[in-house]
Amino acid sequence: MNKRILVLLVQLISLVSLVKAQQPADSTVAANPTGTVVDEVIWVVGDEAILMSDVEAMRIQGQQEGLHWSGNPDCSIPEQIAVQKLYLNQAIIDSIQVTDAEIAQAVEQYLDNMINAIGSREKLEEYHKKNISQIRADLRESYRERQLVQGMQQKLVQNITVSPAEVRRYFKDLPQDSLPFVPTEVEVQILTQQPKVEQEEINRVKDELRNYTDRINKGEASFQTLARLYSEDPGTARRGGELDYTGRGMLDPAFANVAFGLTDPKRVSKIVESEFGFHIIQLIDKRGDKIKVRHILRKPVVSDDAVTKALARLDSIRTDIVDGKFTFDAGASIISDDKDTRNNHGLMANVTQEGRTSRFKMADLPAEVAKAVDTLSVGAISKPFMMINERGKTVCAIAKLKNRIDGHKATITEDFQVMKNLVLNKRRNQVLHDWVVKRIKSTYVRINDRYRDCQFEYEGWVR
Template sequence: MNFTRICACLLFLLLGMSVNAQENVIDEVVWVVGDEAILKSDVETERLNAQYEGRRFDGDPYCVIPEELAVQKLFLHQAEIDSVTVSDQEVLQQVDQRLSWLEEQIGSKEKMEEYYNKTTTQIREMLRENIRDGLTVQEMQKKIVGDIKLTPAEVRNYFNKLPADSIPYVPMQVEVQIITREPKVKEEEIERVKKELRDFTDRINKGETTFSTLARMYSEDPGSARKGGEYGFTGRGELTPEFANVVFNLTDPKKISKVFETEYGYHIAQLIEKRGDRISYRHILLKPKVDEAEINEALEKLDTLANDIRKGKVTFDEAATWVSQDKDTKNNHGLLANPQSGTSRFEMQQLAGFVSQEVAKAVENLQIGEVSQPFTMVNSKGKEVCAIVKLKNRIDGHKATITEDYQRLKSIVTAKRSEEKLQKWIVEKQKNTYVRVNPDWRKCDFKYPGWIK
């Protein structure tokens, strides 16, 4: 018996059960993989996470979850051997994002602590370990899979061998062009917003209230307002240049920045802490309100433009280039890009989710080449803008074909090849890794049967 096996056996025997003074079971080791233990509490935590996220298991969770954790242990063990690591910055960033998401979804910090029966500090530590492990596993899997290169012939051959009922169905997709105009904001409204932010600064400096309190009450940034305007550690490249130039020049946590403008509106900010090239801060965002008359004026101008396009006086492509204020599309004749696929094609659900529901509604009943009536929408910067759209193309739902859907099909084959490589690696790794499963946890139909030897 080698040293690892001896250590693992001792671990299983010594930690197989933890008891309190009344001899009631608190926790137990249910699996050992190599020299790593999987506790019953680990399984319960994963089950709680899955339950909250609405995940459904293909089988008994008390069989599926420990096997998933065991597979993760295999990857983590190999990552340690191969010195595969992830950066602290990447881990901290995802911990902050995940903690914020949990607090928002569950309803409050207190409810989150009650749900997990842990303090926020303990939840953060749990997330830090889980996220580091998850990211490390991803990097190890990338190394195992390597760079999979496929030729068009390989993709074609794969799908030629599929039964007709197994060929993926592609839902209807659309290609959409957009022109937007931002209604003018009156100067007095801008001054009102700036004065309100300066008043906030005065109240904080006088000790009448705190930055966090004002952020919760007044900030119009939905992502941070309920957390007192606070963001976790962030790198300069993750912020707009205007915002980064201000917050990264803050040096005293007791001082508030001057009022400054970004494409989202007007802000004040306060330093919390700096760690190397990352910064934690809080801010308050206020957005100047657009007068109804200015919205109507912008809608009328777009209505006139749409009529000119319909009459052939100008093309939509030309108008988008010279008139549109949408920075992301104007240089591409107004053509929207799908951030998920990297193409200009959207399923209707994607169009509503990635762009706006208003755009999806405007496009729904258009014919190819037709221009919509003007409408209002909230853009990706949270600003109310006026827009018209043109349906450039509609691709009806269909069974995938090489000519129409090559990139989609290629990604399916690539994912299949990757999965095959990883499954083969897991089976081989099982053969050379000590595994011990608690007898009470063996009655399972495992995906990888090599666990029980």
């Protein structure tokens, strides 16, 4: 049964029960003709009902994601759902936007993690008793709401700042046994070589794209259908290759030049090469300085022979560095194909919501890099290895462990950024907590009597 229909059904039964039996709506259940309980309204927040099935669904999802609920889950889970309702309602009022691309990316990342954890796609489908398309559809609305909540929270705390003086004062007043433990962090330099793709393989990919264009122009197939079948961009393929409205600066320069030059939605672009592979593009709409297009991406396959040659070249470069013919810094600046690190002597950057740093926790490094430097001493250089970079391309690399900072209690001199983030997060959490409490006071809330003895995180639910 559609969830919205079920909510309306339960609310209708609740109203009938109030009139006929004068019973509290909180205890009302939806029942089928045999009298078996289908679901139950346990909370109402504003004009939104929270069902027992909502609680059980979040409980299962939390178990799958390894979440641990504070306090009694029977109390904390419905409370968290109620808090989400408050944020979602405000997000609608404030017109918080979430793009289809953001939702698709989050869903695909979650599915990839679940498939890796459970072993295979078939096992995931067996566990859920649904095929992957049905699982994906179920996740989309959940992730849309999750990202709206996050967007609303970010808006509420976007102007919160802390000064260096506040950080030092907080650190000074913090008991020694309350200082945060900073796990081991590393700084890593990387030097990469991208295996050369053979011209024959490039020609094969271009011929495929020309064939797609020909089929579209002849009316044999739509662009959307071919994108779903053949595009190697997982974030857009399932949407027929569609990219939501995007500014020029968010696109690969070569892709943007062609996309923004399109004027006829019926035409397919020439083949364009980007850092991700080769594309054909079709215009959907232009709106101000943003464009909406669909595309098909095909990636040339790197041969085993090309990988072997790149690894051999890196092994030779490593030998020259160890023999003192030139430094790793010089090699990374001149020889490396990695444009993200080349201008910084190969030093990798860890970009987070809190800012940009050269320090990584081992778990935050790409898995292949972490494995390569895990047992290295400071200053040592790894053997050549192969990896898939964030653009989905095969690259070969050597890595140097520039520095290792062993796990320790935070100090104000060595870990100022850690302490600043601690104070900033503390202040943000307090702002969000106060906002929720204030919203509870101004929102209609009704909860089932059995929840009235719960120890809630936020005051004001019980009235």
